[in-house]
Amino acid sequence: MRILVSGGAGFIGSHYVRCLLSGAYAGYEDAHVTVLDKLTYAGNLANLRPVDGNTRLTFVRGDITDAALLDELVPGHDVMVNFAAETHVDRSIAGAGDFVVTNVQGTQRLLQAALEHDVRTVVQVSTDEVYGSIDDGSWTEAEPLLPNSPYSAAKAGADLLCRAYHRTHGLDVRVTRCSNNYGPYQYPEKVIPLFVTNLIDGRPVPLYGDGRNVREWLHVDDHCRGIQLVLDKGSGGEIYNIGGGVELTNLELTERLLDALGAGWEMVERVPDRLGHDLRYSVDSSKIRSIGYTPLVDFDKGLDEVVRWYRDHEDWWRGLRATTS
């Protein structure tokens, strides 16, 4: 079994690769993993250091939009899992060009290469943000796509290409749509690591608008197990929401992080709301639960562990913080 993991040096992709290579996924203990990653600002070889030297890992630095590279690399792979994307909503508001190129065109190039080189199954890692914003209730996979940020619009474009490659060419491609992730190795521009690393340094944390936006938080390990389950037990052409985490307003999340770091509300700096800021995301995960998914990581425990991880891994994030702040 050979698996191509694009974007495998980022936050979630590297967690998936570390799990695969540590034997966490039954039936894949002998799988050979090729990581294809451009190493943008968000990609980091240090994320793969725990599996460095593993003889089942090959790392290739490259771009998923590079069709010639894909023609060389993809033959011989049985499975592709695509994590590669531009992922930060604020950056997509500042400039959407790279988001369209990587998230839309890059996904199309991967699908085309999978088709031409007989890859058995592709899993496209998407996001709940493609559905837009929902005041109450939860989205099933049948909901229309109503993305509001350039990031989520580009991810929605990729989802539609997956659908088209399945319907038109019969490609076995499965799409997962997960809620917000937290965990170790998350780039410190995203809210949890940003707040934790600021508070470790005694710096204020920026809270958008009135802080009433609601997000559903899932540990990265639960997300990756969901992706693996879709690869194992899902079906081609299908979409699977992955949620089942904990819903919190940004105010509630901030409170938890302040408590965990022993800080008070005086450390919170109110900043103008993000443009087009979605109020609430919530996915209905019954479909993936019907094939055996259950999230396992308790949020309070998971969050404490993540805070401890950032405390213990300053060497990992200090250099990254220096380039973002």
Ligand SMILES: NC(=O)c1ccc[n+]([C@@H]2O[C@H](COP(=O)([O-])OP(=O)(O)OC[C@H]3O[C@@H](n4cnc5c(N)ncnc54)[C@H](O)[C@@H]3O)[C@@H](O)[C@H]2O)c1
């Ligand atoms: N972080 C979340 O909460 C979340 C939730 C749901 C879905 N997702 C999706 O999961 C995937 C991974 O997210 P993440 O948080 O790990 O992102 P990330 O920004 O940490 O990592 C993205 C990775 O993709 C690589 N990359 C970017 N452009 C590339 C290109 N053109 N060619 C090759 N590699 C490229 C980067 O170098 C990086 O390693 C994304 O597709 C994202 O949309 C993320």
